[in-house]
Amino acid sequence: MIDFRYHLVSIVAVFLALAVGIIVGASALQPQVVSGLRAESQLEKKTNETLRTELSQLNQQLGEDGLFAQAASGYLLSHLLDGEQVVLVTAPGADSQTVTGITSALHRAGATVTGQVSLTAQFFDISKTTESNLIALARSLAPAGISLPAASAVGQIYGQQAAAEVIAVAVVRADGPVTMTQQQSQAILGGFGQQGFLQVTGAAGGTTLSGQATLAVVVIPATPSGNASSQANLALVAVAHELQRSSAGVVLAGSLPGSGTGSAIDAVTSGAAGVVVSTIDNANTSTGQIMVVQALRLLLDPGASPAAYGAVPGAAPSPVPSTAPTPSPTPSVTRPASKPLVKS
Secondary structure (H helix, E strand, O other): OOOHHHHHHHHHHHHHHHHHHHHHHHHHHHHHHHHHHHHHHHHHHHHHHHHHHHHHHHHHHHHHHHHHHHHHHHHOOOOOOOEEEEEEEEEEOOHHHHHHHHHHHHHHHOEEEEEEEEEHHHHHOOOOHHHHHHHHHHHHHOOOOOOOOOOOHHHHHHHHHHHHHHHHHHOOOOOOOOOOOHHHHHHHHHHHOOOOOEEEEEEEOOOOOOOOOOOOEEEOOOOOOOOOOOOHHHHHHHHHHHHHHHHOOOEEEOOOOOOOOOOHHHHHHHOOOOOOOOEEEEOHHHHHHHHHHHHHEEEEEEHHHHEEOOOOOOHHHHOOOOOOOOOOOOOOEEOOOOOOOOOO
């Protein structure tokens, strides 16, 4: 029988050999390993310093660009929307500073802001109960001449689609005389408001719009839903589309953080919504707010088509608006020539 001490000595010998091997190996490789790690560390440090410098320069440039946009806004916006009325339609979670900045830019452009229609989270609920309520409201409040789409044509968001069509004709009109009195418009908006689907804020306070607008700006949530094809995104795009059909032009605007992948703007630009409207993805900046106004103005030109503008790569085309005065479709409104869109 093998004595226990033999096993003990063998185990000790194995571990001793292992320790000696580690020490010898580390001693032999240490200079090369340390030298390599030190070189990699220095390289990473240099790279980080370069990136910090570039980031600082870019932040400084963005700040200066913003200051320039603010200083130049008087020239870039002056009289662009004289005689036009604009309504703001906001989604739940829309950035309030973005809404305020857009409103200010519209005023500087000479537009009259008729007020703000704030859609609630309940409007975007796709439960059967909500869909039934929206459909019933849309049918009961729809003015004469409005033909609501068949349920099979729009699927799960039929209620939102039908409601959007009725709400749109209440808040906007194409160029020409008003098609609905303030009382008629308020009756429609009040009906949806009483059921908790929206809230109205008048231009001077209160809960009544000052009248039908000729143009509209739809402001998306400040945070993307994560899926461009989500029902909420498709419903919001449907609202913008109906406003576009009933007005002289609409812009779907959002803050840069809220306009990325999974947003309503992504749903439009990626084709997931199957609808084309003008979009601005950096409306939280002074430059983007100027672009909102200029995009609206561009849509008033004969033959103008919706397009995507903003800071995202590939989202800032450079259309050349007409430099000749554009005759007004109505005698009461004289529109100035368009000015080139600002690229960020």
